[in-house]
Amino acid sequence: xxxxxxxxxxxxxxxxxxxxxxxxxxxxxxxxxxxxxxxxxxxxxxxxxxxxxxxxxxxxxxxxxxxxxxxxxxxxxxxxxxxxxxxxxxxxxxxxxxxxxxxxxxxxxxxxxxxxxxxxxxxxxxxxxxxxxxxxxxxxxxxxxxxxxxxxxxxxxxxxxxxxxxxxxxxxxx
Numbered sequence: 001x002x003x004x005x006x007x008x009x010x011x012x013x014x015x016x017x018x019x020x021x022x023x024x025x026x027x028x029x030x031x032x033x034x035x036x037x038x039x040x041x042x043x044x045x046x047x048x049x050x051x052x053x054x055x056x057x058x059x060x061x062x063x064x065x066x067x068x069x070x071x072x073x074x075x076x077x078x079x080x081x082x083x084x085x086x087x088x089x090x091x092x093x094x095x096x097x098x099x100x101x102x103x104x105x106x107x108x109x110x111x112x113x114x115x116x117x118x119x120x121x122x123x124x125x126x127x128x129x130x131x132x133x134x135x136x137x138x139x140x141x142x143x144x145x146x147x148x149x150x151x152x153x154x155x156x157x158x159x160x161x162x163x164x165x166x167x168x169x170x171x172x173x174x
Contacts, residue, residue, distance in 0.1 A: 004128040005084030006135065011113045011127075014075045016040070022067035030091065031059040031079045032134070034109050038073030042066070042097070049097045056098045056105060058091065058138060076109035080131055091135065095142045102141060108134045136171055 009029055016022065016038070024043065035055040042049045042057055043066040051057070051073070059065050067073070082088040112130045115123045 004125065004132070005082065005087055006128050006131045007081040007083065008078060008112060008116065008124070008127040008131050009081060010079040011109070011116050012077045013113065014073075014077060016067060016069045016073040016075065018069050018071055020069065024064050024066040026062050026064050027079070028061050029079050029081055030061060031057075031065075031077065032138070033057040033059070033078075034076040034106055036074040036076060036106060038069055038071045040067060040069035040071070040073050043068070044096050047096070051097070052099070054099065054101060056101050056138065056141075058094055058096055058098075060092055060096075076106060076113065078109065078112060078131065078134075082135075087135065090139055090144050094139060094144050098138065098141050100141070102137055105134065105137065108137075 018040075033056070035051045035053055035057070037053050039050070039052050042051050043064070044057070044059065045063045045065070049055075049057075082091060108130050112127045112134075115126045115130070
């Protein structure tokens with residue numbers, strides 16, 4: 001079966017009422033939240049961020065976070081693992097919140113959720129593939145430096161593989 005550098009653990013769509021609060025908590029995995037509508041504040045590692053429709057939040061492992069909606073807030077939410085060291089390193093250095101993202105981000109969240117609910121043939125692989133695309137778009141929107149370190153033998157070996165290079169070029173081009 002296909003192996004993956006990322007693994008979707010859980011996905012959901014939530015409606016947070018203005019009088020309801022998501023208490024401060026943390027977990028061992030990554031989480032990404034797309035804000036479909038509404039407004040409020042996110043507390044993340046002792047920083048406060050205003051959220052608006054289209055905001056995209058990346059919660060890194062073991063970071064305290066909480067939500068205080070000021071209106072009805074609708075979200076799409078994914079919790080996931082990152083197994084690839086290079087991708088994990090990039091995500092850990094990425095910005096916590098993006099206010100402007102590419103069109104199609106919400107569609108990727110919905111595709112992951114739909115596949116997970118449907119549980120059709122190869123659904124896990126498709127969910128992980130869509131998540132990988134979502135994370136690469138996040139990093140591109142954040143302008144994270146993605147050069148591979150020549151001092152890391154595993155990453156250097158991957159970068160010298162012709163097929164991996166072609167796949168990376170295709171992703172950059174598209």
